[in-house]
Amino acid sequence: MNVLFVNPPNSGRSIPEERYGITSLKQIFRGEPLALEALAAGLDGHVSRILDLKAEAGEPLRVLSDALAESRSDVVGITGVTCEANVMLAMAREVKRVSKATVVCGGMHASLDPEHFNRPEVDYVIQGLGKASLRELVGALERAEDGTGITGVARTSPGKPLALTPRKFSSRDLMEEQPPRYDLVAGYRDQYVLSSLGLKVGFVASAYGCTHACGFCAIRAQAGGRYLTHSIPAVLRDMRLLGDIPVVRLIDANTFGDPKHAAELAQAIIDAGLGKRIIADVRSDTVVRHPELMALWRKAGLLAVIIGFEDLSDEGLARLGKRNTWRNNVEAVSILHGLGIRIVGDFIASPDYSEADFEHLGKTIADLHIDLPMVSVLTPLPGTPLYNELRERIVIHDLDYYTLTNAVLPTRLTEKTFYETYAGLIKSGHAGAKL
Numbered sequence: 001m002n003v004l005f006v007n008p009p010n011s012g013r014s015i016p017e018e019r020y021g022i023t024s025l026k027q028i029f030r031g032e033p034l035a036l037e038a039l040a041a042g043l044d045g046h047v048s049r050i051l052d053l054k055a056e057a058g059e060p061l062r063v064l065s066d067a068l069a070e071s072r073s074d075v076v077g078i079t080g081v082t083c084e085a086n087v088m089l090a091m092a093r094e095v096k097r098v099s100k101a102t103v104v105c106g107g108m109h110a111s112l113d114p115e116h117f118n119r120p121e122v123d124y125v126i127q128g129l130g131k132a133s134l135r136e137l138v139g140a141l142e143r144a145e146d147g148t149g150i151t152g153v154a155r156t157s158p159g160k161p162l163a164l165t166p167r168k169f170s171s172r173d174l175m176e177e178q179p180p181r182y183d184l185v186a187g188y189r190d191q192y193v194l195s196s197l198g199l200k201v202g203f204v205a206s207a208y209g210c211t212h213a214c215g216f217c218a219i220r221a222q223a224g225g226r227y228l229t230h231s232i233p234a235v236l237r238d239m240r241l242l243g244d245i246p247v248v249r250l251i252d253a254n255t256f257g258d259p260k261h262a263a264e265l266a267q268a269i270i271d272a273g274l275g276k277r278i279i280a281d282v283r284s285d286t287v288v289r290h291p292e293l294m295a296l297w298r299k300a301g302l303l304a305v306i307i308g309f310e311d312l313s314d315e316g317l318a319r320l321g322k323r324n325t326w327r328n329n330v331e332a333v334s335i336l337h338g339l340g341i342r343i344v345g346d347f348i349a350s351p352d353y354s355e356a357d358f359e360h361l362g363k364t365i366a367d368l369h370i371d372l373p374m375v376s377v378l379t380p381l382p383g384t385p386l387y388n389e390l391r392e393r394i395v396i397h398d399l400d401y402y403t404l405t406n407a408v409l410p411t412r413l414t415e416k417t418f419y420e421t422y423a424g425l426i427k428s429g430h431a432g433a434k435l
Contacts, residue, residue, distance in 0.1 A: 001142050002047045004073040004101070005040060005184075006091060007033040009053040009060040012083035012403035015396075016419035024423050025405045030054055032192045034203040034251055035079060035107065037180035042131045043138060044178060049073075055188040060087075061094045068099045075138060079107030082218075082381050082402040085116055092121040102141060106130045109399075111221040112383025114164055116399075118156050125154045128167060129208055129223050131175040169223045174208065176234040179241055194247050201279075202242035206235045206265060207252040212283070214308075215321030215385040216348070216378070219253040227257045232268045239274055247303070248276045255280040259290050266293070269300040277303040279344075284309065284332035285324050291335045304342035304371070307332065311348060312364055320348070321385060333368050342434070345370040349422060350378045351407040358421045365429050373429040376404035377422070 010030075016022035033052055040048035051067045053060045068076070076095045080088045092103045105117040106126035114125045124147060126133050133152040140147040147153055152167030167173070182202070185192075194201040207230065209223030239248055256262045269276075278297070282305045287294055294302070309329045311317045317324055336343055345368070347361060365373045379402055380387035380394065387394075396408040411418040 001074040001138055002071055003040070003043055003049070003075045003077065003138065004067060004071050005033070005036040005048065005050045006064065006076060006078045007036060007050065007052045007054055008078065008080045008084045008087045008091060009056075011087040011400065013398075013400040013406075014403070015401060015406045015415075016423065020416050020419055022419055022423050024426060025419070030191065031201070031249070032182075032185050032188070032203050033079070034180060034205060036077070037182060037184060038175075038205070039077065039131055039134055040181040040184055041178040042135045042175045046138060046142075048181060048184060050181070050184040052185060052188050055191045061091065064091055064094055065098050068095060068101065073099065073101045075104060075141065076101045077104045077106065077134065079105075079110075081108045082112070082399055083404075085109040085113075085399045087400075089117070089119060089121060092117075092119070096121050104134070104137065106134070108218055108222070109382075112218055112381060114154060114162055116382070118154075118158055118162050120156075120158050122156050125156060125162065125164070127152050127154070127164060128221060129169055129173050129228075132173045133167060135175070166224060169209075169226050169228065171228055173223075174228055174230055176230050179234075179238055180205075182241055189245075194249075199247050199277075200245045201247040201249050202245040203249050203251050204235060204238045204242070205252060206230050206250050206255055207257060207261075210253045211257040212254075212323060213321065213385075214310075214323075215389070216310075216380070217253075218381050218384060221383060222253075227254070229258055229261045232261075232265050235265060236268060236272055236274070239269070239276060240272075242276075246277055248278050250278060250280040253281055254283060254286075256282045256286045256290070256293065259286065259293055263293055263296060266296045266300040266302075270296075274301070276301050279304045279306070281306045281308075283307070283324065284328045287332035287335050288328050291339075294335060294341065295339055298339045298341055302341055304344055305336065306344040306346065308346045310346065312361065330368070333370070337369065342371040344372045344374060347373060347375045348378050349375050349425075351409040351411045351418070353418070353421075354412055355417070355421055358425050362425050362428055370429075372433045375422070375426060375429065377407050379404050379406070379408055 056063045078088045102123045104124045111127050117125045136150045137147045151165045154162040154164035209227045210219045211227045278301045380390045
């Protein structure tokens with residue numbers, strides 16, 4: 001079968017830009033669609049193509065229509081995060097308008113809120129890690145079967161609830177025997193660049209899911225609460241397949257969730273002499289408990305880590321369901337600086353912030369010497385515990401605004417003051433930022 005995978009265009013909307021002319025907060029997402037490359041890898045025996053609308057020039061729906069005419073696709077798979085969910089549906093409608101292809105929606109938002117895609121323009125929804133699920137579905141469609149009974153897959157039933165049996169994910173769902181289809185994005189490769197270094201960056205996965213269950217986070221749904229690690233030979237293979245690309249971004253939500261596996265992987269990277277610069281995610285409590293692990297990874301080429309600091313107090317962390325302490329955050333920064341590992345620090349600004357709260361956050365970022373601070377606005381994503389907790393307070397329900405830079409909850413400050421102060425914090429934090 002001919003399968004077209006579609007990565008949606010940058011499509012989130014910006015309240016500060018639309019209402020107040022503040023353009024510095026608009027999010028632009030750019031990076032290779034590794035999830036689609038991995039899904040395509042599981043479809044050996046079929047013909048796959050990836051259309052990356054974040055990297056394509058031209059009007060997205062026209063580009064999609066032309067690609068459908070060229071590929072004569074039997075199946076179209078569309079992925080996306082929450083702020084792209086409405087655009088995913090628009091693309092599904094375009095697919096149905098110009099072709100007879102079966103439309104399958106998956107990815108982050110489909111895993112969190114599969115009912116959002118229970119629409120006439122969508123035929124199937126896949127929840128969570130979809131490699132094995134999609135392979136089983138495409139096989140069923142090729143046999144002219146309807147895919148009923150495949151766990152993790154639901155046939156849409158507009159007007160009725162989805163009949164979705166959650167999949168119990170295991171290492172078999174990683175399907176790591178086949179490497180990601182990096183070849184399918186060769187035409188886009190020059191656009192996958194780490195702007196702060198001006199270097200090409202390639203994506204590799206060493207783990208899926210997370211060992212924790214923070215209330216605001218969407219990651220847990222991807223593996224049904226499990227934490228699954230790729231074998232070390234598979235990770236090394238994928239890093240080698242990136243050729244002379246100098247920077248590897250491990251796209252795991254938590255590369256170090258299994259410290260023993262992480263240590264063995266670091267040693268294997270050292271022994272292999274790959275010479276890559278690596279960026280990975282880590283929790284601050286892991287850094288504090290295992291400083292020797294971070295030292296080993298520094299030898300393996302770890303350039304920078306992304307750490308979710310989130311809030312500046314233990315009470316605030318507890319409200320977010322983040323089982324950690326501010327003391328761990330501060331100590332982790334000291335350890336990483338001592339090792340020469342740069343820090344991308346994620347912080348969450350509450351819509352309830354006052355000007356003093358913004359000032360305190362800015363001072364803390366400066367005092368900690370965070371190399372690249374990333375400040376998002378607290379956003380309860382549908383399907384997360386935080387959403388269930390705050391849903392009655394939400395004033396903006398249009399998912400186009402769920403970019404993590406818009407306040408979908410009421411702000412304490414006037415809206416204009418909130419965004420002006422937020423934009424000022426971002427500007428000052430990025431003034432001397434480096435990676």
